[in-house]
Amino acid sequence: MSRTGENIYKRRDGRWEGRYIRTRIGGKAKYVSVYGRSYREVKKKLEDAKTKQEKCNTKAEKAGKMADIGNSWLSEAALFLKKSSINKYEDILRCYILPEFGENELSEITNQRLISFANALLTNGGARKQGLTATTVAEIMSAMNGIRIYALRKEYEVGFSPECVNLKKEQGDIRVFSLEEEEKLLDYLQKNMDLPALGILLCLYTGIRVGELCALKWDDINLLEKKMSVSKSMQRLRINAVSGSKTEVKILEPKSACSVRTIPLPDTIIELLEEFHTPGAFLLTGKSSRFVEPRTMQNRFKKAILSCGIQDANFHATRHTFATRCIELGFDVKTLSEILGHASVTITMNRYVHPSMAHKREHMNRFSNLFAVR
Template sequence: MPATGTGAGTAAGQGTAPLGRAVEDYLQHMLVERGLAANTLAAYRRDLNRYVRFLQQRGITAPGAIARQDVSAFAQALSDGADGAAPLSTRSAARTIVAVRGLHKFWVLEGTTGLDAAGDIHPPMPGKRLPKAISVAEVTRILESVGTDSPGGLRDRALLEFLYSTGARISEAVGLDVDDVALARDAAERSTGGPAVVRLFGKGSKERVVPLGSYAAQALDDYLVRARPGIAAKGRGTPALFLNARGGRLSRQSAWTILKAAAGKAGIGQDVSPHTLRHSFATHLLEGGADVRVVQELLGHASVTTTQVYTLVTADTLREVFAAAHPRALG
């Protein structure tokens, strides 16, 4: 059955060959039955075109002639370019293998083949990417680069101090309302590092309570007393904690822009995003001796496994210190 409409063109130009027709049947199924978006269907077509060309190079022209070793060899070719095409990244190779596995599963369900030659071929797993973190000194430079002589400056300083103090996701920060924050209000509470906490709503609206450091608490107090009332008067009475210049809720993009400007002013060379402060929060806590499960709770991770990637960062730091300081670290 030839494919029509979205993603026109036949697999590797082989619409009349058994292999090409069988691939087109699958693409048509994905278009009509699964309602695949145009861009996604086009990506499937590109991936399967490469698969068809690879099989043709091995003299295979029909689905029933494909063996497991053919699929395995194709998976290897995606990484090393042995089929004459450009090697793919781990992520792109994984996407291609997913398309091939879906194709073979479809052929089995349709009775085109008796066995699933790709059933035990798994997509390559991307390596763990270590979170990007900046040093404590760099964080301090960013925070202190924001002037507090204007309402906007007070808000910006409060936002950045808050992000680093809590490790909050940017969506959690801009989604906060004033009532979600409990600050120490009197001198006695401040002098004893009194109860300053914030209620955050993470993924799946899961709620957690996170303490606020004294710097963040003070910055928020200054913003709430000296800046927010005037900014809020320009809007329609939103309960949002962080407001834009028009008195409405601050957007994620605006928060990103605030941090970007502060990092540039501080002379930080690397790209810094709101997530950088979250990564730095976790890394600095662990380097300071915090238990990984405590950091898990503060970050709002459902599993400690997610948090443990940060321990790889601190392990690298420990190795560097050991190599530089131990008299017999290097032979």
Template sequence: MGVKVREKSAGSGVWWLFIDHNGQRKAKKVGTDKKLALEAAKKIEAKLTLGDMGLKDPEKKAPTFKEAADLWLHGYIKPLRRETTFERYSDMLKRHVLPTLGSTPINEIARKDVRELLLSVRAKGLSKASVCLVRDVMSGVFNHAIDDEIIEVNPVLGVVKRLNLSRDKQEEVEPLTKEEVGLFLETCKQNRPEYYPLFLTAFRTGMRLGELLGLKWGDVDWNGKFIRVSRSAKRGKITPTKTGKNRRVDMSDQLMNVLKGLQTQRKREALKKGHGVADGFIFLSREDEILSQNTVRNVFKGILRKAGLRDIRLHETRHTFASLLLTDGQSPVYVKEQLGHSSIQMTVDIYGHLIPSSNRDAVNRLDETQPSATQPQPAKIEKA
């Protein structure tokens, strides 16, 4: 038994370890630092000696994929990510991965196992985006196991690309027109007036639903005419915004007047009940509780039907806000700041087709700035 340090090619300056143990030989390149090579040799010799004397710790049994997934979900995702993310990942694993690979030791799962599982998920009729989400969740579990030194390789890497299962291109945004927004709001005012301030805020600020429901009166700056967006609400729980960053969104005159009217109404109601509204939430149910997102979505759909408008998601109010600003000639940078996008590239990727790409008057002005050019003359015709 022995571990030797030497240059594989004399004079090369590159040091190698040559290990001879129990009839097996192995060479390992260390690098150009001889001191580092000598230290590595000592450590390897110590490990080999302890192994021969029976003092080496027996190899731990690798956990099953389900056990590794539980460690990832509860040790990493739950404390660091949003609760909805934890629930979505847990559901994906429970429905699509654990029935097949849950009881398999994580170090025995090969690339072919991952490939076959993703193909079976795709065969169920799930979209490419859903298949990619299954891939991402599995990859997270394997990467966590690598960090815990349970496995050395992530078998998920590269599988989706080889199967041509990359996410579908983003669907084209189809926002409402200015006239359709007006029709929706008028219908809301007539049929569900208690929701009018909420939907007007949605169309005039482009906030996400959770951000709307998380607004408090203290977030409104009446003098500066803006709203500070710093939290989100879902299922009665308050969390940071989707990006984790705060932002300011401007208020139109109409929106400010409507919100002032709502605040006055709340103060009157509070006085009747014998308490104040100080810094309470702006949009509440009749029971003075934070509105349910599903309730708001259902009311939104009902108003669409009442107004005779096409069926769209409530999130389209955000797209509508952005599209109306861009088609009106506002800067994509301004729209990016109002929406709270992490980068201008995201704004351009989603709404690039709505940004005016040409202005014929501007092009014509280029001609006016140039000196008059000599008009081209017809070519002379040679006489025979």
């Protein structure tokens, strides 16, 4: 007779037998037996066998390869991410994560291996083995962390945590036009005024992004009320996820909800806008069916500053310069943050506000005047 609830019996040959369920087929239990000379021996064997079986079942349920789980994570994330973000993570998976870890179980990827992977990316990552920036590696680790969180939520076994990777991000040089450079550029634009020149001028006076400029239509500008609505952004996005080729221009909502905004227009630019105003058309072309994409606008901007004899800069320098001039003129940071379309004033202060040496000197002289020698 078996002990109650234990499924352990004493056999007629004097041995003890314990039985446990190894699997079920079609709802029917399949049993396996263990044997011993005593009840205690069989009970121990039965407990060990059940523990081992539970571990095997757990591993079978929670094991998963990076390729499968990574693609599942991205499919789920695509439901709420913007297309540009999806493209970025597709590239990260295709170029970096899957070539390194695609065939590995997540449980096999250790923190030490992840650290070695990050270090390799920093030293010789990239198509030309030139090494990736800390910012790019941080984005790759962010994707790894997203996969990790997704896997844990789905109860897969994970052996790594991207928090083990310490990256020192270096602040890149921020290009801000000096007053002299800005005056040269403004003079050149006014003497060579056309729609692209007007667009560059508008960015210098409002700080809008190049993608926002390219998507801007004349219907977004209210000349009577002297204001401009920013609600769209133009980007060239990849449409072939497998090969990374084939792109097309998309006009989408801006990068964040805060980027949808209304900007008051300064009087100095209203007269020029009135001269070129074409209802229903894109601002940069004057046509409703034709636009200028950001890459083309970048090239036209570089030609303009080259013609002025100004040191090389990308289009985003107009945004940095606008923000810096606003601070120098005494704008409160909250107002500037909303004009730029930032989620918080911290972003505005840390990323876009760069007082010039002349402005710093002016403030230092004011301080000095408080304690002037008499």
